[in-house]
Amino acid sequence: MSVKISLAGVHKHFGPKQVLRGIDLEVQTGESMVIIGGSGTGKSVMLKCILGLVHPDAGSILVDGQPVIGLKGKALAAHQSRFGMLFQGGALFDSLPVWRNISFALSGPARERRAAAIDNLARVGLGADVADLRPNELSGGMQKRVALARAIAARPEIIFFDEPTTGLDPIMADVINDLIRGLVTELGITALTITHDMSSVRKIADEVAMIHEGRIIWHGPRDSLDSAENPYVDQFIHGRAEGPIKMPLRKL
Template sequence: MTIPRIQLAGLAKRFGSRQVLAGVDLAVMPGESLVIIGGSGTGKSVTLKIILGLIAPDSGSIKVDGHEVVGLKGAALDAHRARFGMLFQGGALFDSLPVWRNVSFALEGSAASRRAAAIDNLARVGLGPEVADLKPSELSGGMQKRVALARAIAPRPPIIFFDEPTAGLDPITAAVINDLIRELATQLKITALTITHDMHSVRTVADRVAMLHGGVIIWQGPLASLDGCDNPYVRQFITGSAHGPIQMPGAR
């Protein structure tokens, strides 16, 4: 029996009077691309931060390759985080560093070897070596996102998190980024966990989909079963309907 790469059990987190996660149970298998969908404020980003050890859960278990990681500290926590790559929603590039230093930020070795590795990873996301010495401010939003993706894959982590990877991009650029994520996940045999509102992203990058609502996973299944799902919350979300059980804050 294959051990899940990531397994969450009973994961709970409260901020003040607000219960964000109320018992999340979810498994991500090795090499799988899982996408978590759900409305704003449902706890998708909080879930990623808890897995990374940036926020402590109130209760519950997180296992990575069968090993409990809740409560790790010091060197053990650093080693845990080193297993993950991250594509942040805003790219989070260092404005003062040239592109090649951004991409090779987590790599070791001489400047020459790190620059060569950066250029190799830039090529994987469709950017030429002429980009290496530019500053992020000299790039378009789509190019910045590609650089951020190159940085995420550069250390060859076994797991990569994608936080709203197409946020702020035009539809054509978003489609390019989605295709890159799918292609790289397959080529590098990584385990990918993506959170997004973008149904085009879901349909491009997901092997399996899970919906987070009310602090719990209310539905999960393979991408192929998404359109035929009869869960009213999922139906409303994937169709973008204003009418259904999901109500906007302040709505009556």
């Protein structure tokens, strides 16, 4: 396997808040990498830096060996067209019906785009009957599946999943996990997922990395997660309040 995405020493701050403090990470082609870590540790910012939506202050980001930082105009658009992204809240366009959301990035006559949308709906386990509904007429789980169909519709090389199971019941979360794993295996896509959900990690990941205070503090195969012997990883995967990760709580 070759390196698809490579980050080295990536720093980013917003005002006085230093969010990324030197991220080093490599994702192999066709691999499913899952990033775990607490809220506010910089996971989403890291994804947006790779996409070129946020500009890092320092460091380098390479996709297939090509630098991302500094891309502008058509070069940036060409870079972004290689990615699909499932946003945390779905980010479906309220004003458009489901089929137009899914086929948004596709070109060609409306009939062909609609057929492609229905085909992608089937991939995520939804029928053609939802194609003409608006996003606000769908349940949370269905919205997530439609967003997933939209993310894969243009057959991107790389897909980012931003907390794909947040806000879903355990059964629907498992359905989404199965879909993601299936899509990654079936379509041979390189996937980068960020999540807090350990059942997602165990189902989706080939490799796992943990981010804490803007740095990758552990990285390894999914099966070595339980034997990582890293107190931060151990505290996180077992969801313990006690440990090296301190929550900024005020005593009553």
